[in-house]
Each structure stands twice: as C-alpha cells, then as structure tokens.
Amino acid sequence: LGAIIGLAANLLTNADHVLRSGLEPLLLPSILLIAFRIALAVGAAMALQLRERGLLAEIALDAALILVAAAVVVLRFTPAVEVASERTVILLVRQFGGLLMMLAGPLASLCALTFFGLLLVWRHSPVARATAIGLTGGAACFVALDILLAVTSDSSLMMRGSPLDVLRLGGWSFLFFAGTAGARGREAPATPLEPTQFATRLRQAVVPASVFFICVAWIDAALYPPGRVEVNLALAFMGALVAVRVTQLLHTAQQEVVQRRELAHTRALVEVSQALAGAKDLRQTLDLVAGWACRLLDARATSIELLEADGKMLQLQAGFNLPPEAIGLRFPTDSSFSGWVVRNGKARVTDNAAVDPFFHPETVNIVGDSPMSSAPLRYRDKVLGALSCISSVPLEKQQLELLGALADQAALAIENARLFEQVTALSLTDPLTGLANRRQLDKDLAREFAAARRGRRLVCVLFDLDHFKLYNDNYGHLAGDEALRLFARVLMTETRAMNLAARYGGDEFLVLLTDSDLAGADIFIDRVRQRFPQPTTAVPRQPLTFAAGISEYRTEMSSPDELVAEADLALYRNKSRRSR
Numbered sequence: 001l002g003a004i005i006g007l008a009a010n011l012l013t014n015a016d017h018v019l020r021s022g023l024e025p026l027l028l029p030s031i032l033l034i035a036f037r038i039a040l041a042v043g044a045a046m047a048l049q050l051r052e053r054g055l056l057a058e059i060a061l062d063a064a065l066i067l068v069a070a071a072v073v074v075l076r077f078t079p080a081v082e083v084a085s086e087r088t089v090i091l092l093v094r095q096f097g098g099l100l101m102m103l104a105g106p107l108a109s110l111c112a113l114t115f116f117g118l119l120l121v122w123r124h125s126p127v128a129r130a131t132a133i134g135l136t137g138g139a140a141c142f143v144a145l146d147i148l149l150a151v152t153s154d155s156s157l158m159m160r161g162s163p164l165d166v167l168r169l170g171g172w173s174f175l176f177f178a179g180t181a182g183a184r185g186r187e188a189p190a191t192p193l194e195p196t197q198f199a200t201r202l203r204q205a206v207v208p209a210s211v212f213f214i215c216v217a218w219i220d221a222a223l224y225p226p227g228r229v230e231v232n233l234a235l236a237f238m239g240a241l242v243a244v245r246v247t248q249l250l251h252t253a254q255q256e257v258v259q260r261r262e263l264a265h266t267r268a269l270v271e272v273s274q275a276l277a278g279a280k281d282l283r284q285t286l287d288l289v290a291g292w293a294c295r296l297l298d299a300r301a302t303s304i305e306l307l308e309a310d311g312k313m314l315q316l317q318a319g320f321n322l323p324p325e326a327i328g329l330r331f332p333t334d335s336s337f338s339g340w341v342v343r344n345g346k347a348r349v350t351d352n353a354a355v356d357p358f359f360h361p362e363t364v365n366i367v368g369d370s371p372m373s374s375a376p377l378r379y380r381d382k383v384l385g386a387l388s389c390i391s392s393v394p395l396e397k398q399q400l401e402l403l404g405a406l407a408d409q410a411a412l413a414i415e416n417a418r419l420f421e422q423v424t425a426l427s428l429t430d431p432l433t434g435l436a437n438r439r440q441l442d443k444d445l446a447r448e449f450a451a452a453r454r455g456r457r458l459v460c461v462l463f464d465l466d467h468f469k470l471y472n473d474n475y476g477h478l479a480g481d482e483a484l485r486l487f488a489r490v491l492m493t494e495t496r497a498m499n500l501a502a503r504y505g506g507d508e509f510l511v512l513l514t515d516s517d518l519a520g521a522d523i524f525i526d527r528v529r530q531r532f533p534q535p536t537t538a539v540p541r542q543p544l545t546f547a548a549g550i551s552e553y554r555t556e557m558s559s560p561d562e563l564v565a566e567a568d569l570a571l572y573r574n575k576s577r578r579s580r
Helices: 001-018 027-046 051-078 089-120 127-153 164-183 197-202 208-222 230-279 282-296 335-343 363-366 399-428 438-453 467-476 475-496 518-531 560-579
Strands: 301-307 312-321 331-334 346-352 374-381 382-390 456-464 500-505 509-513 545-554
Touching: 001 346, 027 374, 051 089, 051 208, 051 230, 051 331, 127 301, 127 545, 197 208, 208 230, 208 331, 208 545, 282 301, 282 312, 282 382, 312 335, 312 382, 331 335, 335 346, 335 374, 335 382, 382 399, 382 518, 399 438, 438 500, 438 560, 456 475, 456 560, 467 475, 475 500, 509 518, 518 545, 545 560
Parallel strands: none
Antiparallel strands: 301 312, 301 382, 312 331, 346 374, 374 382, 456 509, 456 545, 500 509
C-alpha cells in the first residue's frame, strides 16, 4: 500500500514539474508523499507482530523518543519561518501546522526505519532476512532524503537531476529488492517473536541516550541563543516521554522482582516436594518440614503442632532451633495462638508474641517478644495442626503465602506418612491379636540374633495353648478367637518394650527376651501363667492352659532357625511330659 501511494505521489509530482516547471509542489503530491511514509511506518509496526501489550507499549515509547529527538534536530537546523509580530491564534496554528507538515514525512520515515531495523535484530523474524535488509535500506534512504530536504536552503536540490535523486532511486531500489525477496521468502513462524540480546541492549540504551540528548540540547540552547519555541516544546515533550518511559521501566523492574520471587518460591516448593517424596517416617517428615520452613522463610525457629485425636489439644511434635523442652508441649485449641489458626482455618500473624492474648506463658518463654506467624496444616477438608514460624521481623504478604503453601504441602506429606505407617503396621501386625506377625518376627529375630553373636544375651520362649482345637470344637471359633486375644494381651502386658512378642502361627506365640537368661525366662513364664487363664466370658468354660519351651543363644548356633527349633523341641518335650 505504501509503495502504491508513493508511486502515485511521484507521478503527480513529475506531472506538476512538466506542466508548471515550478519548484512549489502541489498539495496533493505532498500529502501523498507523507502518506507513503506513514504507510511504511504502519507496515513496519505490523510486521513485528507484537501481541504483548507491555512490550508493544515499551517499543512505542522508544520509537516516540527517537522521533521527537529527530524532530528536535530537524527544527534546530531548519530556518525559522517568519510570522507576523502579532501572534494571533490563527497565525500560531498556521505556523505549527506548517511545521507538522514539514516534520510528518521525516518522522514517519524514521519510525519505519526504527521498526524495520528491529526486524533485523529480532529472533524468529516474520520476514526473510533479505526482505528485512531491503526494507531497512529503503527506509534509511528516505530518512536521509527527508532530513536533507528539511534542513537545506538550496532550492536546486529539490529539482530533478539533483544529487538527492540518488537517495530516491536507492530507496525505491531497496523496496523493489525487498518485494522480490519477500515473494520468495518463508511464511511467518508460528513461534512467538522474541528480541535478541542485541535488540534488548539497543532498547535499554534509548532512555540514557534520550537523557544525554536533552542535556546536549540544553547546552546548545544556552550557547546559541535565542532558543526557538518549537524546539523548546519538543524538548519538553521529550522530557515528558522520558519520565513516562522511566516510570514504565520501574514498574517493569518491580514486576520482574515479584516474578523472580514467585519463581524462587515455586522452585523452593518443588525442592521441598522432592525432599518430602522420599520421607516415609512421620518423624522424619516433620523434621524435614520444620527445617525447610526455617531456611526458606529466613526464620529464627519453626514448630509443628498436630491435633490430638479428641480435637481439643495440640501437641508440639517437631521443631527447628527450638529448645528440647519445647517438644511435647500441649496447648488447648480454644485458647492458644495455633489453636485459633486450627479453629478458623486461616493464617495468623502477631508482631509481638509477648503481648498477644492467645500466647501461653510456656510459649512466651520460648518465643519472647519476637514476631510469630502460623498457618493451618490443611489436608482436603481436615485440619491436621499448624505450622508456626518465629522470625526477627513480621513476615511480608508473599512470605506468608509461602508459609501457607508450605503448610499445605506439609499436610499432604504428613497424611501420607501417617497412612504409610498405618499400612506398614498392618503389614507387620497380626490382625486378630495385635501382636507382631511372622514377617515382623523374622526381621526382629534376624537383628537380635546378629546382636547376640556380638555378645548380647538372647532367649527365645515359644508358647502353645493346650488342646486349643478341642476348645474351638466345644465353644466355637468366636470363643477361640477371644482366647487368643486374651493370651496376646497378657503377653503384651508382661513383655518389656525392648522385647518382642509375636504370633508364631495358629495357637503358638513366640517371645524374644534380650539381655536375659534361662532363669529370667522362667520368671517371665511364671508371670504369664499367673495372669492366664482368666475367664473370657460370663459363661462358664473349661479354662485354657499353655505349655512353653525355652532356648538360649549359644555361640555354636549358625542361624536364627536353630534358636527357634531348639525352643520348639523344648516345648514338645514339656507337652509330652505333662501328658503322661
């Protein structure tokens, strides 16, 4: 479109020269020539295919700064137009209207040159490189031509056959080259346009260069008075554009800071998620969450309080940089800082814990007058507890959001760890009696046998209920299950925490006694015998009895199976001896 307008303008200008042989061009050709340059500028802007509003506004302001700077240069070296001493509104409008007509062409050409130049340094340019070179070269020729025509006072340069025709011919040659190259060029890429590093640095230099240009223009006005009104107005307008552009840069820099902070928070949450993915133990999970929260929020200390089963109390289960006596503290949910967070399901911040009405004296002794923030550990619709942070300064909004995100992620990890522990306990526990099953027994037996080989004493006791099948046949399987549970309860009561009681199979039970000997095992069996049998129901039944076999680790034993086999043999002997 610009080329068609330009050809029409040149034809009309040539016809004017032929018909009138004068130097003053017709109004229509002049308007068409200006429209030709404006069309080039609009086409150049469209060729960039800018879709991001922020980037489009930045480039538009940069282009405006360049155009105003060019206008200042043109006005500075253009002879002033004499007007009547009585400056009426009409005279002023005519004067500035003439200036605008004079500047419209050069400024439009410069705008086209700016945008076409960006095509050369733009990554994934929508036009072929040869096309971009042709368009940029043509725009450069027209810019040079317009500036020379604006600042020259030699009327002979405006006639045909002048040296400026070389620029005209060069501009149209470049445009012809660009058109032929574009016809053979590739289509616009589907990928979004991105500026290269060189283009970004050029754009970053626009504002400093504009400020430097304004300083030079002020020095020029001071050294070569008197200043022209239009030049001063252009400089004032340029200063306003610089202020707008600097404001935009500050806003962009602030957005980048926020985006970088959000990106850092996202990366931190990803790292926390990866760290928690390998944690299966609840204690390990709590320690990881407390440590990560302290590091990410630059806090003095962190704590994790979990809700107890009745929902009335919170217990401090884990912490980072907390005194040891703080672990295990319990707080009521209806009158504590973290209890408020749990009850309301919202984060809470206090600038001074010492004066907060929800803090207990035990907590104030730990926190002091430091700021404290707390977020609920929410898993779906259930609140598990609270993640609290003790810091030197109150947390900002973004940090509080990060604390909430950490709490949500921690709640998921805590629930997963709990479920894992439950599944693990079910897989290692006999469902009827609640004792360890054979899988857990094999693991503990192998560990304790290895410890016995290093010098630790170990005794194995094997129990068997007498005539249990007959008991089942007489009273039913429910009564038999009740008897098994009762015997298991007795074993759990009499067995130390450091020892293991397990259901070996059917009506057989096995107990491992560490740091004990045969005499200690006999005492243990006597205690079990005193508590069993007991009545299992109000209905009178024949009481159950049991037999026991004992084996003690000896250095000649090569495997745990030998220890159990010896206890089984002792059990068989005792049962045989009692049946005689």
